[in-house]
Amino acid sequence: MKQEENKSQEEMDAMDAVHEDEGSQDEAMQEDNAGVESRDAEIERLRASSESAEKRVLQAQAEAENFRKRMRRDFEDQLRYAAVPLVNDLLQVRDNLHRAIEASGSTSESDGLREGVAMVAKQLDDTLAKYQxxxxxxxxxxxxxxxxxxxxxxxxxxxxxxxxxxxxxxxxxxxxxxxxxxxxxxxxxxxxxxxxx
Known part of the structure; x- marks a missing residue:
């Protein structure tokens, strides 16, 4: 009987050991799953962070390119229209030449002078046209x-x-x-x- 008790005690001890072993395996599996889940979450977070950084870099590059184009266009406009003050002054001279032509009478004495002033006015108009x-x-x-x-x-x-x-x-x-x-x-x-x- 004692043997049977010992045997059943041994069986119970073996079963407890098996249950303990299964419990520790479950805990280990849960820890492994938690580790895998946290690794997956970390990978996903890093991937999202990388994509966000890539978008910011592309946006910054596009903004820089647009800024360069705008600066180039502004510079070209400044060069293109740099002569506007001079042209405005020359236009006043042109106006006075045309006023002189209109004011000159139609006499034989002033015909030569009027033709000369008209030629100068035409030359000025041609020069202005050359510069758009x-x-x-x-x-x-x-x-x-x-x-x-x-x-x-x-x-x-x-x-x-x-x-x-x-x-x-x-x-x-x-x-x-x-x-x-x-x-x-x-x-x-x-x-x-x-x-x-």
Missing amino acids: IREIPAAGELFDPNYHEAISQIPSDEHPAGTVAHVAVTGFQMHDRVIRPSQVIVSTGPASDTPAN
Whole structure:
């Protein structure tokens, strides 16, 4: 009987040992699973961090490229339009040459002088055109505030309402930029037949 008790005690001890062994294996497996899960989570976190950093780098590179292009365009514009103050002064000289031509009388004595001044004015116009400075068409054109500056309005039978009836000062543009708008008188259309009160 004692042997049976010893045997059953040994069996129980063996079973307890097996259960303890299984419990420690479960704990070890849980620790391994927790380790794998934390490793996977860490890998995922690092991957997301890497993707975020890559996006920031690409965005910074795009911003830097846009800044370089904008600076290059600004620099080119500064070079392209650097002569605008000089051109404005030359346009005043041109205006005076044309005023001199208009003011000169039609006498045989002044014909030679008028022709000489006209040649100088044409040479100046040709030189301006060589540097992409051209006259803004205005007479008879539809009034455009981007190119014309209205200084007055008059009724006109020759010009419909909203068109330029007279050019007081010729406007010019350099490349695509208006450097001096045309100063114009705009037509209000035909004068009405009813007398004004």
